[in-house]
Amino acid sequence: MLNLILFGPPGAGKGTQSDKIKEHFDLVHLSTGDIFRYNIKNNTELGQTAKGYMDKGELVPDAVTIKMLESEVDKHRDGNGFIFDGFPRTVAQAEALDKFLATKQTEISKMVALEVEDEELKQRLLERGKTSGRPDDQDKNIIKNRIAEYNRKTAPLKTYYKNQNKFTAVDGMGTIDEITERLITAIDQ
Numbered sequence: 653m654l655n656l657i658l659f660g661p662p663g664a665g666k667g668t669q670s671d672k673i674k675e676h677f678d679l680v681h682l683s684t685g686d687i688f689r690y691n692i693k694n695n696t697e698l699g700q701t702a703k704g705y706m707d708k709g710e711l712v713p714d715a716v717t718i719k720m721l722e723s724e725v726d727k728h729r730d731g732n733g734f735i736f737d738g739f740p741r742t743v744a745q746a747e748a749l750d751k752f753l754a755t756k757q758t759e760i761s762k763m764v765a766l767e768v769e770d771e772e773l774k775q776r777l778l779e780r781g782k783t784s785g786r787p788d789d790q791d792k793n794i795i796k797n798r799i800a801e802y803n804r805k806t807a808p809l810k811t812y813y814k815n816q817n818k819f820t821a822v823d824g825m826g827t828i829d830e831i832t833e834r835l836i837t838a839i840d841q
């Protein structure tokens with residue numbers, strides 16, 4: 653199996669690039685943000701829990717997120733592998749994912765990290781907010797909080813995967829196609 657983590661701060665282009673990479677390598681794309689939004693739209697219990705955190709730009713608690721992710725993985729056991737987008741976001745989530753995949757006799761193959769400057773991120777998110785309908789993309793303070801959460805809780809995962817020799821950084825500035833090419837090259841290496 654090829655199990656990839658597409659990593660990067662909010663606005664780095666993880667969702668856009670996940671769609672391309674999923675097609676290229678024939679993977680199942682799991683975006684925890686998309687799953688939470690689906691649950692909010694359908695007003696499930698999980699959606700109601702997640703909304704309170706998402707509206708503030710905070711991370712949803714690990715226990716809730718890990719349980720949801722594991723049940724999604726279990727729904728797609730027969731594929732070539734997964735592209736995880738927006739998960740893991742904390743060291744506790746990464747540890748849980750490692751343990752969970754080990755029980756399935758598989759593991760993370762690689763983390764590919766999109767690198768984009770902070771100013772560019774804020775601009776991209778505000779631009780996306782005009783069309784995405786996402787409330788968390790439309791408010792400067794929420795955006796600031798999401799980037800702060802990323803720097804505080806999520807960025808340390810680079811070290812986590814570097815220590816496993818699974819980390820690769822990719823320049824996330826440029827056209828969508830240029831970045832896809834760079835990602836495919838990095839994944840193939």
Ligand code: AMP
Nearest residue numbers: 684685705706710711712717738739741
């Ligand atoms: P995203 O679509 O990846 O930008 O995620 C939107 C929001 O969903 C985040 O700001 C968090 O509130 C929540 N979220 C998504 N994935 C996770 C995760 N792995 N852990 C905790 N919260 C998450």
